[in-house]
Amino acid sequence: MAQTNKHRKDPEQVExxxxxxxxxxxxxxxxxxxxxxxxxxxxxxxxPVAMEIRNKQIILNLDYIRTMTRSLPxxxxxxxxxxxxxxxxxxxxxDLSTHLRLYARAKExxxxxxxxxxxxxxxxDVVADTHAVKERQSSLPDLYRSGAQTPVEEVILALYERIxxxxxxxxxxxxxxxxxxxIPYLDKRRWMMSLAxxxxxxxxxxxxxxxxxxxxxxxxxxxxxxxxxxxxIEQALREFAREAGSPEQFVEVFEDLQSELEMPIQNSSxxxxxxxxxxxxxxxxxxxxxxxxxxxxxxxxxxxxxGYLHPHSHRPWEVCQPFxxxxxxxxxxxxxxxxxxxxxxxxxxxxxxxxKTPDCLVIIDSSGSMVxxxxxxxxxxxxxxCAADGYLRHDARVAxxxxxxxxxxxxxxxxxxxxxxxxxxxxxxxxGGGTALDLEEVTSVAQESEVDxxxxxxxxxxxxDQTVSRFARLKNRVTAVHVGKxxxxxxxxxxSVKNQNISVFGVNETNDIPRIxxxxxxxxxxxx
Amino acid sequence: MFNPFEDFKExxxxxxxxxxxxxxxxxxxxxxxxxxxxxxxxxxxxxxxVWFVEHNRVIEAYKTATEVIQDLSYDAHSIEDFCYVLDSGxxxxxxxxxxxxxxxxALCNHVxxxxxxxxxxxxxxxxxxxxxxxxxxxxxRIEGDTGNFTGSALQGGDITVTGATxxxxxxxxxxxxxxxxxxxxxNTGEWMQGGEIWVxxxxxGLGRITSGQIYQAGEAVVDSLMA
Numbered sequence: 236m237a238q239t240n241k242h243r244k245d246p247e248q249v250e251x252x253x254x255x256x257x258x259x260x261x262x263x264x265x266x267x268x269x270x271x272x273x274x275x276x277x278x279x280x281x282x283p284v285a286m287e288i289r290n291k292q293i294i295l296n297l298d299y300i301r302t303m304t305r306s307l308p309x310x311x312x313x314x315x316x317x318x319x320x321x322x323x324x325x326x327x328x329x330d331l332s333t334h335l336r337l338y339a340r341a342k343e344x345x346x347x348x349x350x351x352x353x354x355x356x357x358x359x360d361v362v363a364d365t366h367a368v369k370e371r372q373s374s375l376p377d378l379y380r381s382g383a384q385t386p387v388e389e390v391i392l393a394l395y396e397r398i399x400x401x402x403x404x405x406x407x408x409x410x411x412x413x414x415x416x417x418i419p420y421l422d423k424r425r426w427m428m429s430l431a432x433x434x435x436x437x438x439x440x441x442x443x444x445x446x447x448x449x450x451x452x453x454x455x456x457x458x459x460x461x462x463x464x465x466x467x468i469e470q471a472l473r474e475f476a477r478e479a480g481s482p483e484q485f486v487e488v489f490e491d492l493q494s495e496l497e498m499p500i501q502n503s504s505x506x507x508x509x510x511x512x513x514x515x516x517x518x519x520x521x522x523x524x525x526x527x528x529x530x531x532x533x534x535x536x537x538x539x540x541x542g543y544l545h546p547h548s549h550r551p552w553e554v555c556q557p558f559x560x561x562x563x564x565x566x567x568x569x570x571x572x573x574x575x576x577x578x579x580x581x582x583x584x585x586x587x588x589x590x591k592t593p594d595c596l597v598i599i600d601s602s603g604s605m606v607x608x609x610x611x612x613x614x615x616x617x618x619x620x621c622a623a624d625g626y627l628r629h630d631a632r633v634a635x636x637x638x639x640x641x642x643x644x645x646x647x648x649x650x651x652x653x654x655x656x657x658x659x660x661x662x663x664x665x666x667g668g669g670t671a672l673d674l675e676e677v678t679s680v681a682q683e684s685e686v687d688x689x690x691x692x693x694x695x696x697x698x699x700d701q702t703v704s705r706f707a708r709l710k711n712r713v714t715a716v717h718v719g720k721x722x723x724x725x726x727x728x729x730x731s732v733k734n735q736n737i738s739v740f741g742v743n744e745t746n747d748i749p750r751i752x753x754x755x756x757x758x759x760x761x762x763x
Numbered sequence: 764m765f766n767p768f769e770d771f772k773e774x775x776x777x778x779x780x781x782x783x784x785x786x787x788x789x790x791x792x793x794x795x796x797x798x799x800x801x802x803x804x805x806x807x808x809x810x811x812x813v814w815f816v817e818h819n820r821v822i823e824a825y826k827t828a829t830e831v832i833q834d835l836s837y838d839a840h841s842i843e844d845f846c847y848v849l850d851s852g853x854x855x856x857x858x859x860x861x862x863x864x865x866x867x868x869a870l871c872n873h874v875x876x877x878x879x880x881x882x883x884x885x886x887x888x889x890x891x892x893x894x895x896x897x898x899x900x901x902x903x904r905i906e907g908d909t910g911n912f913t914g915s916a917l918q919g920g921d922i923t924v925t926g927a928t929x930x931x932x933x934x935x936x937x938x939x940x941x942x943x944x945x946x947x948x949x950n951t952g953e954w955m956q957g958g959e960i961w962v963x964x965x966x967x968g969l970g971r972i973t974s975g976q977i978y979q980a981g982e983a984v985v986d987s988l989m990a
Binding site (some may be wrong): 278368369372397398416418419420421422732 | 779781786787844847882885967
């Protein structure tokens with residue numbers, strides 16, 4: 236249902252507009268091949284822009300419509316605005332993933348958040364409008380013919396005049412327009428290159444106009460990231476993590492948009508209250524999202540015995556026996572030796588092989604010889620993350636032991652947990668410095684229960700020999716992944732070759748780590 | 764039988780042809796021609812496998828470039844776009860900075876417009892020989908950094924570089940003006956026979972200057988009398 240603000244000034248006019256909207260909307264949807272978006276609504280808040288999109292719903296500004304209907308029929312104004320809004324949904328940016336990529340490219344070129352937002356919004360407007368005019372016979376030219384207000388709008392109007400072949404009465408700088416007219420706006424495959432050309436063309440104008448509010452850049456308004464659903468945000472971040480040139484690029488973009496991207500998630504608990512916010516570590520998000528692109532199947536271990544004593548049969552209670560196993564239902568309500576019955580417990584019998592997924596202790600080296608995960612893609616963190624995800628997916632718990640020179644205090648230990656967020660937080664921690672394992676601590680954790688050990692390091696560990704001999708004495712399954720061909724790796728391989736519980740995987744290039752985790756490790760740990 | 768797509772039938776014929784279609788197709792055609800011209804130059808220059816910067820070699824390469832582009836129709840903006848095509852490496856078999864820069868210089872010298880602005884700030888690499896032989900009456904503004912031999916053999920043109928230039932800036936220039944807002948490299952003004960070089964910041968080294976003026980941060984470091 237169309238909704239309006241309660242404080243509207245002209246109920247009759249609003250009612251008429253609502254009726255008109257309801258009449259036009261099916262036709263607009265038909266024209267745009269029935270996109271799955273809800274009925275737009277009106278908003279009466281004072282704003283210089285025509286519309287905004289939130290959660291896929293187009294919100295039309297009544298102030299703007301009132302102004303425009305003085306010179307144009309209401310039908311034309313509404314149709315044009317809806318064409319514009321729907322084209323953003325059906326053409327450009329189409330989805331958050333594309334929107335993020337465009338913004339990231341703009342940020343890379345311009346280096347400034349506000350300028351990048353403005354440039355991206357303008358480019359998306361030109362593409363969406365041109366698509367609507369070319370493919371959907373939109374009345375947008377009539378709306379634009381009413382004139383421009385800012386220098387940027389003047390240029391965009393002049394650009395439309397040239398590329399649409401219509402007289403819109405523009406007075407924009409032709410020198411700038413000449414740079415923009417030959418960009419293939421409707422060729423989606425070339426959008427990244429087209430955006431770069433577009434920015435080169437309008438950059439001086441944008442920089443001159445940087446003092447103005449983002450909303451005032453164009454009458455159609457800015458395209459916030461609130462318009463996307465939480466699922467779409469998850470998917471887009473996953474894709475963007477894969478495509479980003481470095482963790483730094485991801486972090487930069489994510490931090491720019493964090494407040495908006497989280498909005499849908501935060502909105503789910505809108506209750507009032509006090510307390511500090513929960514800042515998100517963009518590095519952690521980067522590795523979490525990147526690891527989601529890979530899946531590590533896991534082989535469950537055969538169980539040796541359940542160890543669980545279940546009530547099997549009754550026998551008479553004796554005074555020296557504990558009360559906890561008394562069965563009052565078969566004791567006639569009496570507590571008398573020889574009469575009162577007590578449960579006889581036996582260990583459960585297991586037929587065939589029953590399997591379970593063990594917990595996993597991920598030991599990750601973050602010494603100075605390893606890549607800093609904040610500045611470069613760390614395959615150690617990614618590999619550790621993939622392994623952790625594999626165990627979490629099977630409802631097992633994961634502990635993380637992140638170390639550099641552990642005996643000197645360069646370590647962080649996360650006890651066994653199901654919290655993926657905490658796991659990545661510790662995985663992403665970078666110490667630098669020397670490399671030594673605190674073997675007592677590691678083995679005490681490993682011996683607590685039947686856990687798998689996943690060690691990822693470049694094997695430049697000062698107490699490597701002790702590490703190998705200690706691991707060899709453990710009964711746990713140990714998967715060791717070494718980065719590069721350093722001398723320590725060879726020593727580790729030689730020392731552990733006789734140990735059935737240790738599997739060593741070497742990589743010549745760090746890029747191979749995810750492949751090993753997903754391929755070779757699978758043969759050991761996996762697979763259905 | 765009911766056709767569920769009946770409703771959409773009309774959409775097939777309704778797409779309009781906009782001037783944009785022609786404009787972008789023309790631009791693609793120009794880029795293809797410029798790329799093809801560069802290919803011919805490289806083909807000629809690669810005969811000896813290694814490209815050395817020698818006086819005769821540069822003259823020969825420029826002559827070839829001029830011949831290759833003489834029938835091409837392009838504007839100043841196309842030159843900038845072509846620089847990014849060169850930088851991207853797509854459709855460009857070999858990017859050799861020397862011949863590439865000479866080719867771009869030839870394009871600038873023969874374009875119809877007198878005022879050329881190249882916004883090259885986002886290029887990953889720099890081109891040499893930009894502004895080579897720029898004739899009198901033409902102005903070239905380069906936004907970003909340039910490589911070696913910027914404005915070499917300048918023939919009266921006016922070059923402005925908003926970034927830094929490499930070595931041999933203004934080498935062999937006879938007249939005209941080169942303004943560099945940041946630094947320039949070694950051998951600046953080597954064999955310079957006239958004209959002015961204005962450097963906003965540091966000059967790494969001067970060449971053997973025959974005549975002309977060089978200014979650093981507004982102060983004359985070489986003038987024609989010294990020579």
